[in-house]
Every structure is written in C-alpha cells, then in structure tokens.
Amino acid sequence: MTVILLDPMRPDVLPTRAVPLLAGALAVTEDIHPSTLWDLGITGASWAERDDPGATLLSSDRTHRLVRVRIERGDEVISATRLPGEALLESVALMDTLRRNGPWESTQTHVSLRRYLLEECYELLDAIDDGDRNLLREELGDLLLQVLFHARIAADDADRPFDIDDVARSFTDKVRGRTPGVLSGAHADLETQIREWEERKAAEKKRGSVLDGIATTAPALALAQKVLERLDAAGFPVDTVDQQIRRVAVEPGGESIEEVVRQRVRDLMADVQNAEKRADAAGMTLRDRDGWLSVLNEGQDPVGEGQGPVSE
16 A cells, blocks of 8 residues: 655645545554644544554654555655755754753843854854865754854844744845846856846945945954955055055064954045045045045045055
8 A cells, every 4th residue: 555754844735646545544643643634634544553554554754663664565655745945944943942942042142142153154164175075064054053043033022023934035035136137047147147246236235335234343354355355346446555454464473463454444444435425525426446546635634644545
C-alpha cells in the first residue's frame, strides 16, 4: 500500500496524488493532530497501532516506526514537494519558542546583541578565507540566527512591531524594485544592471548628500573606502583628498590608527557636506570636478588658520 507523508510545518498541504487515497482504508500515526484531520475532511480514519498492509498510512514523521516498516517493505511514499527555504519555517518556530521560554533569549535586546552580530560577521569572513565548506555553512547559520533573533525581538515592540515576514518582504521588495530588467529578462548585462540598481536606489533614498546612508561605525579602513567610492561616483576630485586618508601608516606604539583614520574620514565627510550646503544655497548641482572644486575652495580656511577640506 501507500504512505502519505505530510509536512510537519505545513500539515494542511496535501499532495494532489494523495487525495483519492483518503476515501479508502486509512491509518493515522499519533503525530497527526486531530485538527489536521478535521481540516482535511478526514472522518473515517483509525489511529495506527500496528502495521496494517491493507490501509494507507498517514503520517508527518518519516522516522516513525510504522513508516519505516512501510518504506523498508518498498511501499510507495507520497509526500509534498519540498521547496527551497522550507527549513526556515522550523528555524522561525524555534526562535519564537526560545524568545518566549528561554531565560536568556527573553531578556535580550537589539543593543545587547550588537557584539554577537559583529562576532558572527567576522567569524563568517574567516570561514570564507579558510575555504572550509562545513565551517562556512555553520557560520552562515550563526549569522541567520542573528537575523531571526533581531526580527523576533522587533515583533515584541509595543509601538512599531515588525516580524521576520516583514524583513523578508523588505528584501524582496527592494531587490525586485532595483533589478526589473534582469527579473523581466529585458537584459543580462552587468553594467546595465549596476546602473539600474544605482539609479533606482538614488530615487528611493532621495538623499540630500552623496554621503547619506554610510555607516560611520564601520571599521575605519572600510569607512574610508566607502566614502572615497561614493565621492568618486559623484564626480568629486578624489585625488585632492588628504593623503593621510588615502595612505595609512601604522607606527608601533603610536596612536590608534583606527581612531585616527576614522576621525580624518569624519572630518572629510563634514567638509563635503558643508560644500553641498553651499552649493545648494547657490542653486548648484554638483556633478563634476570643477563644480566640487569651486565650492570646496570657497569653504577653505585662510592660510595659517587651519587646513581646508583638501590638500594638494
């Protein structure tokens, strides 16, 4: 006979091929909740206490003793087609249980988890560098835990709650909105995709500054690179930026190069934003080197009263 295996995370999803079998002799294992039988319209089933070769067996547990007997005997197994990402449902349910019942998980906040998020990101980078596939899978799981955890904490917010589904929709909406050409099959060109992404991103953000959205808490060198990349894309004369930002020298026993570089980059960001304000007041749109230089030079300090935003 046949074994019908329901998905324990989606017990109400019944494979089409299994529908006719529900009208015949049907035995049900104890892992199937009575409400599931009711939802499926099953009223004539009996609870399976022994192997009955003449009855179809309905279960959601592939490891169940009677299911294993049927499989070993060679009975047909009908199960719902598994979709990529189905295992995430179990992860979400597990995180929900821990948040409600775990003495540690129930007390955590977005702030208290900051250190763990950073640690997991660095450990994932190490796994990528090591080339260890098993370690890479494990570290990706640890990073996923952080996403699930933060989303579950957000769901508890009394004023502006959101959950993991909202996070997933945010990802889907953003990527769909920025890659319409690729998704529709209109093109498969890398340069076109990048341009399309950046144009739509700019339209979404409606930024007042070319530096808006840059995370200044990033490691100093990553921050410096991001700022310079953003400025270069905006036509800024990057070659005029202070060489102490573009070339870092580490001295044993010297100041913390992390903090020194970070402060220099923040100073550069402030100078750029001040230049943008002057350009806005003058009705200028900064698109090229000459435009930037005109407003940057306008804001430079007189000689002897400090260094301007750029150095030659």
